[in-house]
Amino acid sequence: MEPVMAIAVGLMYAAAIYMMLRRSIVKLVIGLMLLSNAANLLIFTSAGMTRGAPPLIPPGAVVPDGIVADPLPQALILTAIVIAFGVLAFAVVLIHRAYNILRTDNLDQMKDTDT
Amino acid sequence: MSFEVALPILIPLLTGALCVMFWRYNAIQRALSLVGSFALLATSIWLMISVYNDGHVVMYMGNWEAPFGITLVADMLSAIMVVLTGMMAVAIAIYSLSSASPSHERFGYYPLMHLLLAGVAGSFLTGDIFNLYVWFEVMLIASFALLILGGERAQMEGAVKYVTLNLLSSAIFLSAIGLLYGLVGTLNMADIAVKLGEAENAGLIDVIAVMFLIAFGIKAAAFPLFFWLPASYHTGPVAVSALFAGLLTKVGVYALFRVFTLIFNQNVDFTHEILLWMAGFTMLTGVLGAAAQFEFRRILSFHIVSQIGYMILGLALFTPLALIGGVFYIMHHIIVKTNLFLISGITHRLLGTYDLKKLGGIYKSRPFLSILFLIPALSLAGVPPLSGFFAKFIIIRAGVEADAWVITGIALLVGLLTLYSMIKIWAEVFWKKLPKGQDDTALVEGKTSASTVVLYIPVVLLAVCTLFIGLNGQPIYEFAEYSAAQLLNPQGYIDAVLGGAQ
Numbered sequence: 223m224e225p226v227m228a229i230a231v232g233l234m235y236a237a238a239i240y241m242m243l244r245r246s247i248v249k250l251v252i253g254l255m256l257l258s259n260a261a262n263l264l265i266f267t268s269a270g271m272t273r274g275a276p277p278l279i280p281p282g283a284v285v286p287d288g289i290v291a292d293p294l295p296q297a298l299i300l301t302a303i304v305i306a307f308g309v310l311a312f313a314v315v316l317i318h319r320a321y322n323i324l325r326t327d328n329l330d331q332m333k334d335t336d337t
Numbered sequence: 338m339s340f341e342v343a344l345p346i347l348i349p350l351l352t353g354a355l356c357v358m359f360w361r362y363n364a365i366q367r368a369l370s371l372v373g374s375f376a377l378l379a380t381s382i383w384l385m386i387s388v389y390n391d392g393h394v395v396m397y398m399g400n401w402e403a404p405f406g407i408t409l410v411a412d413m414l415s416a417i418m419v420v421l422t423g424m425m426a427v428a429i430a431i432y433s434l435s436s437a438s439p440s441h442e443r444f445g446y447y448p449l450m451h452l453l454l455a456g457v458a459g460s461f462l463t464g465d466i467f468n469l470y471v472w473f474e475v476m477l478i479a480s481f482a483l484l485i486l487g488g489e490r491a492q493m494e495g496a497v498k499y500v501t502l503n504l505l506s507s508a509i510f511l512s513a514i515g516l517l518y519g520l521v522g523t524l525n526m527a528d529i530a531v532k533l534g535e536a537e538n539a540g541l542i543d544v545i546a547v548m549f550l551i552a553f554g555i556k557a558a559a560f561p562l563f564f565w566l567p568a569s570y571h572t573g574p575v576a577v578s579a580l581f582a583g584l585l586t587k588v589g590v591y592a593l594f595r596v597f598t599l600i601f602n603q604n605v606d607f608t609h610e611i612l613l614w615m616a617g618f619t620m621l622t623g624v625l626g627a628a629a630q631f632e633f634r635r636i637l638s639f640h641i642v643s644q645i646g647y648m649i650l651g652l653a654l655f656t657p658l659a660l661i662g663g664v665f666y667i668m669h670h671i672i673v674k675t676n677l678f679l680i681s682g683i684t685h686r687l688l689g690t691y692d693l694k695k696l697g698g699i700y701k702s703r704p705f706l707s708i709l710f711l712i713p714a715l716s717l718a719g720v721p722p723l724s725g726f727f728a729k730f731i732i733i734r735a736g737v738e739a740d741a742w743v744i745t746g747i748a749l750l751v752g753l754l755t756l757y758s759m760i761k762i763w764a765e766v767f768w769k770k771l772p773k774g775q776d777d778t779a780l781v782e783g784k785t786s787a788s789t790v791v792l793y794i795p796v797v798l799l800a801v802c803t804l805f806i807g808l809n810g811q812p813i814y815e816f817a818e819y820s821a822a823q824l825l826n827p828q829g830y831i832d833a834v835l836g837g838a839q
Contacts, residue, residue, distance in 0.1 A: 242505070250497075250501060254501065257504070257505065257508040258504075258508055258511075261508045261511040261512045261515065264516070265511070265514070265518065266515075267519075268515045268516050268518065268519030268520075269515070269518055269519050292522075294518070294524070295515075295518065298467055298514075298515075301471065302470075302511055305471065308478060309474065309477070309478060309481075309504060309507075312478060312481055312482070312500075316481070316493075316496060316497065319493060320493040320494070320496070323488065323489075324494065329497070332493075332498075333494075334491060334494055335494045335495045335498075335568045335569065
């Protein structure tokens, strides 16, 4: 399973970078979305794709029974999804405002502050 | 329970929340912001005293012992950074009383400012790598919103670049955390340091180290990843630029210092060699970029980049003296750079522009302001006896002792070019006659209104700090020495954090 996931994650990164390199700011934001999702999948994959029971401890015991799944990667991904969601909401509003003010969605025409 | 570690995060969060509750009452928000900033400074000094006495101050969140819960850790470097955050908070809060326009205040200027401070303080104090990512994001989202307050053309363009590259950096940081977690199965930085010492997959460790280097390099605006900084920092409201200039890139530098002394210290020849090259090119490109500019805040922005190079150089040489120099440089730089941005705001108030070609004649009507500019400007260039001289002296001495002649030569050359830039600003803004056709009513009237006097208060305070470090550097040097000793001996940090679990 890991090789398939690894290739999928790699493709997502490639797609994200490709979208970010294009001229339109809308595609830039789509690239950012793909990028954050690729990072989440990477955490999911690299933390180990083992089949395990839910990490619940039976009443009276102090350690779980048998092999359990690691809950931490899920917690990390959940946090990262929430953060990415907030940040992307901001990015969408930003490109909308930027379009209204600059009257262009072409990144090549946003060079006034570069030189 | 060492509560003082959590207070520098809680106070700005609380202040920000209270400011939101008084959304419609700007006067109350202003007062709250001022009180909150002073409280932050006070608690940060309390933290500094505890750290000075105990070495490391550790607090386990929710009483989950390390490495299972999130840990807040303050060593000397964190404490120094938090005290500087407190000082900048006070300076900016006073400055904002006069500089923040009502339209900015209406859109949440103060809540965002304190949220940003909470994010910065959190990044300095956390002992958990994923928590560091979360604080980075807290800081970023606040900085995004602050940067576009006002919504002008240039701000939109700058913000698109700033947001994109910082999100890219966050994604790389997150990926690196994922790979690191896959390798060692823990997120606590002290625990990671222990487990990485035992890990066998040296190649993968180097890959992860370089990913951290890129992620933090973007945040710190190091070569070749700095392009967002000069494209965006000069566009925001001036108090915001000053705060960003002082603190935000230094969070990246702090993260580099933390990660490359505590976690990735196995393969120093490889990682710190890259850091050394980065430092050299960062210094050079920053200062050469500044030489081509004729906009007050853009020159200063490029100088942030070049100064970051000196700090990274301190880390890259990785000798005790070099680390002392790096920490000393951070302390000196935050104070000086914020001050220069604040002064650019005063000249903007007087003449309504940041363009060097349209500015002029300030020495004639405002000699006091001109002297105030000279103190941080000459300090930035490293003229004795100001703070920058000692910062550069320590780093260059460390370079000579490490036989790193090329990089030492670059550092000296960059100091000279910095002096050139500062002289350019001095000649254009303060010394030359005011160009014809410029509206100079505010300048010639000679009176200084009460609201402009408020702008002078933080500038004078920060200039006094610069002079103090320059004339009485010994105590500051001892703080830097203390923190460098801790950085070079990560075992102390590890024992302090994991001591409770063993």
